[in-house]
Amino acid sequence: MKIFDPNLPEYKDIPKEKLKLVQMDQKLYDAKFETEPIGFFKDVMLRFSKNRASVIAFIIICVIIFFAVFGPSMNKYKFDEQFTEYVDMPPKIPLLAPLGIFDGSRIIENRRADLIGNEEYYPEGSVLNVLNEREINGVKMVDVEVDYYKYIGCEEVFWFGSDYLGRDLWTRLWRGARVSLIIALVSVACNVFIGVVYGSISGYYGGTVDIIMMRITEIINAFPRIVILTLFIMVAGTGMFSIIMALVIKGWVGTARTVRSQFFRYKNREYVLAARTLGVKDLSLIFRHILPNAIGPTITASMIAVPSAIFSESFLAYIGLGLQAPEPSIGVLLSQGQKVLLHFPTQVLFPGILISVLMIAFNLFADGLRDAFDPTLRGAS
Numbered sequence: 001m002k003i004f005d006p007n008l009p010e011y012k013d014i015p016k017e018k019l020k021l022v023q024m025d026q027k028l029y030d031a032k033f034e035t036e037p038i039g040f041f042k043d044v045m046l047r048f049s050k051n052r053a054s055v056i057a058f059i060i061i062c063v064i065i066f067f068a069v070f071g072p073s074m075n076k077y078k079f080d081e082q083f084t085e086y087v088d089m090p091p092k093i094p095l096l097a098p099l100g101i102f103d104g105s106r107i108i109e110n111r112r113a114d115l116i117g118n119e120e121y122y123p124e125g126s127v128l129n130v131l132n133e134r135e136i137n138g139v140k141m142v143d144v145e146v147d148y149y150k151y152i153g154c155e156e157v158f159w160f161g162s163d164y165l166g167r168d169l170w171t172r173l174w175r176g177a178r179v180s181l182i183i184a185l186v187s188v189a190c191n192v193f194i195g196v197v198y199g200s201i202s203g204y205y206g207g208t209v210d211i212i213m214m215r216i217t218e219i220i221n222a223f224p225r226i227v228i229l230t231l232f233i234m235v236a237g238t239g240m241f242s243i244i245m246a247l248v249i250k251g252w253v254g255t256a257r258t259v260r261s262q263f264f265r266y267k268n269r270e271y272v273l274a275a276r277t278l279g280v281k282d283l284s285l286i287f288r289h290i291l292p293n294a295i296g297p298t299i300t301a302s303m304i305a306v307p308s309a310i311f312s313e314s315f316l317a318y319i320g321l322g323l324q325a326p327e328p329s330i331g332v333l334l335s336q337g338q339k340v341l342l343h344f345p346t347q348v349l350f351p352g353i354l355i356s357v358l359m360i361a362f363n364l365f366a367d368g369l370r371d372a373f374d375p376t377l378r379g380a381s
Helices: 040-049 052-073 169-205 207-222 225-236 240-248 253-266 270-277 282-318 330-340 346-373
Strands: 105-112 127-136 139-147
Touching: 040 052, 040 346, 052 169, 052 346, 105 127, 169 207, 169 240, 169 253, 169 282, 169 330, 169 346, 207 253, 225 240, 225 282, 240 282, 253 282, 270 282, 282 330, 282 346, 330 346
Parallel strands: none
Antiparallel strands: 105 139, 127 139
């Protein structure tokens, strides 16, 4: 490549006025970014939105929360209102009834065949189908599928049916979901707060501080969870506050250990050592530089802990240590429904579906948040 040099012979005859400096009148800049800068939380939202399963799970959780808040007021029944003449009614959902699903029908077994059509026994329009015709001791017997609401002359409509006291299960289910979610979310929030603070201090300082703090957690964790829950409820009494505190007693230990392990992983990284060298205080190092790296596993554990807390509340209700009547919860509804499971399975069906959906949704939601908050995946598509 030949370089211009005015001292060379071949360039001496060129007039000076024909020479000029290139780009003298232009300002040079660094390359301009074509896109807007993306911050940490915006990047988190972008990566989370690409996880379809987690987005769907989040929508399902929002729908359940919506019904937990507004569901009890969507019909005219109160959660403790009793209709003793309409006990154990089958579910009747108007939108699904034309399809033959939850249409308020029930099969009545071992009825005399010669009574079919007698309005004294079967009001007009109440008989839907006659099944399993047979003869017993010379008498023709059948099973009769009836519209149970017409059969007993019930003018009310219970979307999810009624319980053994004639209370509307739609209202009680969503009221119970509200109570269970409050218990779970408050207890998990307390566990996360205690666990993050405890685990951060233990993992950051290490040494003797870590040994003493971890021995304390081992002592607490050595006691069986069920025994602690039961004893605390028996001593402090039943109620929402007592159940929350019972779930907090040792629920924070797992979060503390997770956070501690993350601190051991990150506290000696170069950016932390550089910040310490510049005089950054311990609290800032803990909560600004190290803790954000531990937020992924912490969020995952906390989201999974929500349905686990609901299960714990259900267990307490099952053994009679849950909320007291007439206040419902998912656990209370499952406990009452299992007593009549063989005869009226729908009383367990709806609470069982709800708690199962909550478990799956919170797990998928937690997985999406974990991946979105993982700093090692920042900028990945």
